[in-house]
Amino acid sequence: MSNMLKAAVLCSAALASGMSWSATANNTFQVTATVISSCTVSGTTLNFGNSIDPFSATTPLDSTSTLTVACTNTTPYTVALNAGTHAGGATNFSARAIQNGSSTLGYQLYSDSNRSTVWGNGSNSSGQVSGTGSGSNQSLTIYGRLPSLTGAVPGSYTDTVTVTITY
Numbered sequence: 034m035s036n037m038l039k040a041a042v043l044c045s046a047a048l049a050s051g052m053s054w055s056a057t058a059n060n061t062f063q064v065t066a067t068v069i070s071s072c073t074v075s076g077t078t079l080n081f082g083n084s085i086d087p088f089s090a091t092t093p094l095d096s097t098s099t100l101t102v103a104c105t106n107t108t109p110y111t112v113a114l115n116a117g118t119h120a121g122g123a124t125n126f127s128a129r130a131i132q133n134g135s136s137t138l139g140y141q142l143y144s145d146s147n148r149s150t151v152w153g154n155g156s157n158s159s160g161q162v163s164g165t166g167s168g169s170n171q172s173l174t175i176y177g178r179l180p181s182l183t184g185a186v187p188g189s190y191t192d193t194v195t196v197t198i199t200y
Contacts, residue, residue: 068105069105070104070105070108070166070200071104071105071108071200072102072103072104072105072108072110072166072198072200073102073103073104073198074100074101074102074103074112074196074198075100075101076098076099076100076101076175076196077098077099078098079096079097079098079142079175079177080096081094081096081131081140081177081179082094082096085182085185087182087183087185090182092179092180092181092182093178093179093180093181094178094179094182095148095176095177095178095179096177096178096179097174097175097176097177098174098175098177099172099173099174099175100112100172100173100174100175100196101170101171101172101173102164102166102170102171102172102173102198103166103168103169103170103171104164104165104166104167104168104171104198104200105166105168106166106167106168107165107166108165108166108200109163109164109165109166109200110163110164110165110166110198110199110200111155111161111162111163111164111198111199111200112161112162112163112164112173112196112197112198113153113154113155113161113196113197113198113199114142114152114153114154114175114194114195114196114197115153115154115194115195115197116128116129116153116154116194117129117130117192117193117194118192118193118194119131119132119137119192126141126151126153126159127141127151129141129142129192129194130192131179131190131191131192132190132191132192133186133188133189133190133191134186134188136185136186136188136190137190138179138181138182138185138190139179139180139181140177140178140179140180140192141177141178141180142175142176142177142194143175143176143177143178144160144162144175144176145176146174146176148176148178152175154197166200
């Protein structure tokens with residue numbers, strides 16, 4: 034066989050073996066997720082003191098507490114505080130009280146360090162605190178004031194305040 038013929042046979046064999054009859058098809062599909070707005074809130078105890086001597090304590094007594102708010106990124110929110118369980122009414126923010134048996138001591142909660150803006154639930158001209166979620170924890174300070182210890186009966190005084198976050 035001549036070299037030319039051998040080359041022709043080899044080229045024909047290479048072409049025939051390289052031929053493939055395949056086909057492809059394409060399509061698309063959607064990928065989705067729906068993220069909802071969400072918030073959580075928790076707080077630390079506001080403690081005016083554990084061994085207060087009403088005759089030597091300077092009044093008013095001031096203290097702070099921290100609320101930790103976590104809302105999804107860009108979610109607007111407002112934080113409201115109720116009047117507490119011993120206020121003599123759900124919206125009587127001027128009469129917040131800590132209680133020991135039948136004895137009470139008036140106190141107040143504020144949203145500013147000057148203690149000039151009462152932190153309430155938005156009714157009766159009581160303010161709320163607003164913000165926008167960042168997707169991470171955000172700290173809000175509650176500024177408390179116990180203005181007087183006059184007539185204080187010895188014992189442990191408590192109140193429970195409900196925090197409501199609206200988003």
